[in-house]
Amino acid sequence: MLDFKILKEKAPRPLKNLIKRGLACLNWDPWLSVSWSQEGEDIVLRRFFGDKKNGFYVDIGAHHPKRFSNTFYFYRRGWSGINIDAMPGSMRLFNKYRPRDLNLELGVAGKQGELDYYVFNEKALNGFFCELSRSRNDADSPYRIEKVVRVRVVPLKDILGQYAKDKKIDFMNVDVEGLDLDVLQSNDWSRFRPKMVLAEVLGKSLVELEKDPLAQFMRRQGYSIFAKQVNTVFFLDDSEPRGT
Structure with a gap:
């Protein structure tokens, strides 16, 4: 029998999220x-x-x-x-x-006009604020500026x-x-x-x-x-x- 909890531990992150949602459905709570x-x-x-x-x-x-x-x-x-x-x-x-x-x-x-827009590998961090964007691009951070448009x-x-x-x-x-x-x-x-x-x-x-x-x-x-x-x-x- 397939053990979803073990599979979840070993799976890559996108699959982990999918399994997590599946387990939540199997254990559905009406107060959720x-x-x-x-x-x-x-x-x-x-x-x-x-x-x-x-x-x-x-x-x-x-x-x-x-x-x-x-x-x-x-x-x-x-x-x-x-x-x-x-x-x-x-x-x-x-x-x-x-x-x-x-x-x-x-x-x-x-x-009205045009501004530099900083595009990250995590799109939720995209923005126009130069100082904040560059601070998030630190060497110790998992986030990176991919391009500026x-x-x-x-x-x-x-x-x-x-x-x-x-x-x-x-x-x-x-x-x-x-x-x-x-x-x-x-x-x-x-x-x-x-x-x-x-x-x-x-x-x-x-x-x-x-x-x-x-x-x-x-x-x-x-x-x-x-x-x-x-x-x-x-x-x-x-x-x-x-x-x-």
């Missing part, structure tokens, strides 16, 4: 919560939005239609939105698996003005490897006000977070900290009810 997010962000969002259907999201630095996705759970529930990622070729998978969404292959920055960038307010001017945004997710504040600063907050904004703030405790420039910026826009995962911070529009 399924998440596609890296830190369970979609579970937090579910708690806030409940059974809401036909919602609208904006995902900046979307990376992949399913992997580490804070929006895929909602897509499966009938929501739709805008996925934005600067990685050349990234929207092929989005167009395949997320055809109901608008999928844009470009970067977001303070003004020039990528078109557009302010967020221009993108939303073109594609979401008549939309009420339920939540906006920003994950652009160190430049989340730059992206948020490029929005017109008087016109485009998601109920919830998710942004990445690396290495900050709850106490330190209040003094972080990104958190202070969001407070000036009328948003308060609602929740925090390891690196992802949830900001809620002050005009929205806090729920139960």
Whole structure:
């Protein structure tokens, strides 16, 4: 009889992941919560939005239609939105698996133009932030910069003005490897006000977070900290009810 646990120990990593998922199905627990997010962000969002259907999201630095996705759970529930990622070729998978969404292959920055985009062997680390990218390219790190390409960038307010001017945004997710504040600063907050904004703030405790420039910026826009995962911070529009 085939022992899946022994096979899992000896198998290469992709096969290990497949076996792990298979074993989880065999031992299915009705109380299990399924998440596609890296830190369970979609579970937090579910708690806030409940059974809401036909919602609208904006995902900046979307990376992949399913992997580490804070929006895929909602897509499966009938929501739709805008996925934005600067990685050349990234929207092929989005167009395949997320055809109901608008999928844009470009970067977001303070003004229109082109910027250097650092492409890693781990695509989740791709980004425009030179210092952060080079620090991750350290000799002791498993991650490597494979190439640097020039990528078109557009302010967020221009993108939303073109594609979401008549939309009420339920939540906006920003994950652009160190430049989340730059992206948020490029929005017109008087016109485009998601109920919830998710942004990445690396290495900050709850106490330190209040003094972080990104958190202070969001407070000036009328948003308060609602929740925090390891690196992802949830900001809620002050005009929205806090729920139960």
